[in-house]
Amino acid sequence: MRLTALAQALAASLLFASPAFAADKVKVGFVSTLSGPGAGLGVDIRDGFNLAVKHLNGKIGNLPAEVIIADDQQKPDVAKAETEKFLKKEKVDFMTGIVFSNIMLAVGPQVFDNKTFYISANAGPSQYAGEQCNPFFFNVAWQNDNLHEAMGKYVQDKGFRNVAIVTPNYPGGKDAVAGFKRFYKGKAEEVYTKLGQLDYAAELAQIRASKPDALFFFLPGGMGINFVKQFVAAGLSKDIQLFAPGFSADEDVIKAVGAPMLGMFNSSHWAHDFDNPENKRFVADFEKEYGRLPSLYASQGYDAALLMDAAVRDVKGKLDDKAALQKALQAKRFKSVRGDFKFNSNHYPVQNYVLRVIGKDVQGRVTNKTMGTIFSNHADAYAASCKMK
């Protein structure tokens, strides 16, 4: 009788004590946009991530790291299929890489249902910051509205009261306007364009006629390149100051537009000239490795890997203890290339946002220069409605 009880107790303890074993490696599933017009962003995140793993000597949290990479072709259905494969067949410990919020929202549920941690290195949809926030979702970059908010704040503080806003007629564009207007309180002429529009002559003529003193635009990817080229060619840059969120004014866009972008103001949480040892090493090695300056996307990929590394080290490789891992991720024990930041209750960053201006550096290259801080320890507007479990 006593023996059976002992056996039962033993069996029970075995059942409940399974998370005690440390894993022998860390597997990361990286699904991102690596082909098509949006590929530049995904490639930068990937290269930044890989550089971090290289800096960690091929390890994440002192365990050998295995990073498996797939291309989502900027299509939610492809991303879902690749993610399913990584979750079920490859049994990855972390997922990361997605660039676009619509894809993130499509992929999220299957990752969370599988109790796998998603470390977003870019997409920061408001849904996952607010009511649909999830213990398994961390964003290491920003909430989508943040850079627009920073620009709105700066434009407001500088005394501009007659601003034109140009953005595509789609949800991301309307979010950008909402973010900007959360802090900008003057007159705003909103110009909505077609998503993927090529020619902006009609809009530019309209803007010339209405004579605003500043213009804020959010036109992702090629649209922004088209717009800036045509804006400068129309001679509007003499009378109207250009403002944009950092992703419309980073290395990928600068490389395509060049000198016409000089003097453009933009907002970011990171810049390649940030003066801290982690960032200096990151920028120098990124340039050496890939032959180009890193963009903010690359810095986010780099930080995503460092976050995983710190958390896995914290839990001593016990990847099955999800609660401990969540706590370790939240604690964020690593030095980011952007300087210090911490996670909010909704797993989105609370951090500083800076103003950058495009100018020429000492080597004569057209690139961003940091001007000053716009927001200190800025959180997003959705955290209050997040009831994190």
Next chain:
Amino acid sequence: MTQLILEQALNGLQFGLMLFLLAAGLTLVFGIMDMINLAHGSLYMVGAYLAAAVAAASGSFVIGVLAAVAGTMAVGALLELAVLRRLYTRDHLSQVLATFALILIANEAVRAIWGDQPVMLNAPEALSGPVEIAGFSYPAFRLLIIAVGVLVALALYIAVAKTRVGMWVRAGASNREMTEALGINVKRLFTLVFAVGAGLCALAGAMLGPLLAVQVGMGESILILAFVVIVIGGIGSIRGALVGSLLVGVVDTLGRALLPWLLRSFLPGEVAAHLGPALAAILIYVLMAAILFWKPAGLFPARG
């Protein structure tokens, strides 16, 4: 207001002429060879990349454009000889599939050579700013595009309407078997037409480069408009392509400029701001549907 409308009309003219460069090649290939070439946009992309690369290396925009036209013509001729020639006798579905594959191959090839990120192609310094005309300033480079577009339209008109080769082309477009029966080497003619179409594409790509992003996939976004143009104009007709391009260019530009403004006069600002662009975006497709309703073969059908 009249000044704004004048400026917008000029914008429409310029956009239409650029579309014409793309549509002219497409309509010839479609009309004469009865071949749907989805990869037409890829030739446009190749032209823009070649122009960017040569302009960066030589420091001269003009050399870049010339090299792009010559290089893309060579690529087009090779493509015709190696691949497309085999597709003429197949049905349209095979052609669509094969040329769609060419799009993917072209995109990945360009990515392998020039990388993932858009490349730089800027207008020459002298033309990068605006000039004053009739009381308003207009981008100098857009004026150059209008000039090039008009010149090419004239040259094509003379080549197609006044020369012997042009006669063969027109004959081929209206009745291919009869043209062959008359002893015209249609195979060689096809290669020539295809190469010229590729050259026009490259010219469009190189001339639009300073206004648009030179990036992988740039051809697909403009190809749809080129197809709308040739459907409106009548497949196989250069004149149709010109009229169709100008119609699409002007309607699209004026629609985007005037619709939001018109709507604002009787709708609340918020609604007008969202509805205007949405309506303007579908305007050219409404135009196409209307023209197809009354003239199912397009405005100037080549076959008849």
